[in-house]
Amino acid sequence: MPYNKPLPQPTPETQPFWDSMKRHQMQLPRCQDCREFHFYPRAFCPKCYSANLAWEDVSGRGRLETYVINHRAAPRFEEDAPYVIAVVTLEEGPRMMSNLVEAEPDPARLPPDLPLEVVYDDVTDEVTLPKFRPVRA
């Protein structure tokens, strides 16, 4: 069955991010003046307003900032319910919305600040989504 969930539509600012996802090496925009990473990608650094940005590889590691176990699914996600939506704080600073995979939807097993790592989910030939899983000891 073809993938029928909402897909991102890359914009001039976000195309390099989606390209990096497709290569399975996440990149984020980094300010070359104040050295801060930011997400979502913008026309300039939201910390110092410099437009001197470059795309740099990031580790793909982070921690679970917070999450929800969604029982009442969004349209087209019904088969996945209950599924976990998370906000991940990446090692490099920015926060990213994602889904947790390879994790039981059980609050007892999902303490906030749990260490996570990115999983590249090739949902279509064109689009790879960042998902996250708990780091195995």
Next chain:
Amino acid sequence: MANQARDAAIVGIHEYPLRVAPGRSAMQIKAESISKALEDSGLKYSDVDAIYDTNEGEGGGGLGMSHYLGLKPTVIDTTAVGGSSYEFQTAHALRDIRAGKANVAILSYGSVAASNRTPIGTGGGTGAGAPNWQGNMEDSFGQTLIANYAMVAHRHMHQYGTTSADLAEISVSTRLHATRNPDAVRAMQDLQFMGTGEISVQDVLDSRVIADPLHLLECCMVSDGGGALVIASAAAARGAKKKPVWILGTGEATKYRENGGDITVSAGAQSAPIAFGEAGVKPEELDLAMIYDSFTITVATILEDLGFCKKGEYKDFAKGNRFRFDSALKPALNTDGGGLSSNHPGMRGLFLLLESVRQLRGESSSQIANAQLAIAHGNGGFLGGNHTGGSVILARD
């Protein structure tokens, strides 16, 4: 400087009584509400020189409403920041009246979300249409509005030890107030609530989980409805039928996800101190807090951010049935029955102001004895992401 200046007042209100209004349009609800609010004030359409409108659904913003009402106002404001739009518009009306640009202002709201089966809390992104710079990056993960708010709840629980039972206190007192409000009782009946009587903390915990940790009885209803209010200058208020309810202070703020931010802190932490400073009053002096109860966690977070207790201390603050209208402890909370149990057609901000006015006039169905001061605080957007906070402090004449 805090001077408790009394330059503008709410002088007319109307809350559309039905929450299920099949065969009605949002514009009919708005127009009827404006006429009745003007009637309540004793002022006339010809007195109105300022229109504030959120451009929700069918309104058409300040331009569309001017046309619909056959008015030619000289202040036109289409501030649209979600459910807190009406607190923002009230702030702007105060500012415009103080500047001498406006004399009599109207704000209105109408929605047929229930009759249209609009999935306000449970709809998702579509990924279709023009690529919004942010929604475009989030729609793929199946987020809903409820899910976003639930993410605040999980973090709040983790950082401060808040429990679902603590949050349920809000549902319990709000439902008590709803049982005393005939319009709210009819709302719950018309929307086919499982029960329309009082509920316990255990009832809340036993209701089904919608977005863990939020249960059904922690989530607002989706209704039809609407209302309107009239704001007048001190001079115009002298000609009103009822005693004015003065706008003492207002504050506006935005909040969004950013590096290092705290998801448990809302925009209210920025807007409220501005409003309290302008009003020259302190949180502990307030008799009533009307806080946008989209979900229990919204109220818990905002009670802290408005300064009723310290961040993280909601769980202790909430104990002992303190939110009831007849509690010895201030403030009472959402005495009309709230969005949880009385009225939530999508943007509740207007109703926060309407019930505040009823209390300060002595007209509430759960009247607080000798109510003098109230705050209406609206939250618009996604509490765990981009949102707005609008605070309005009101005083009895």
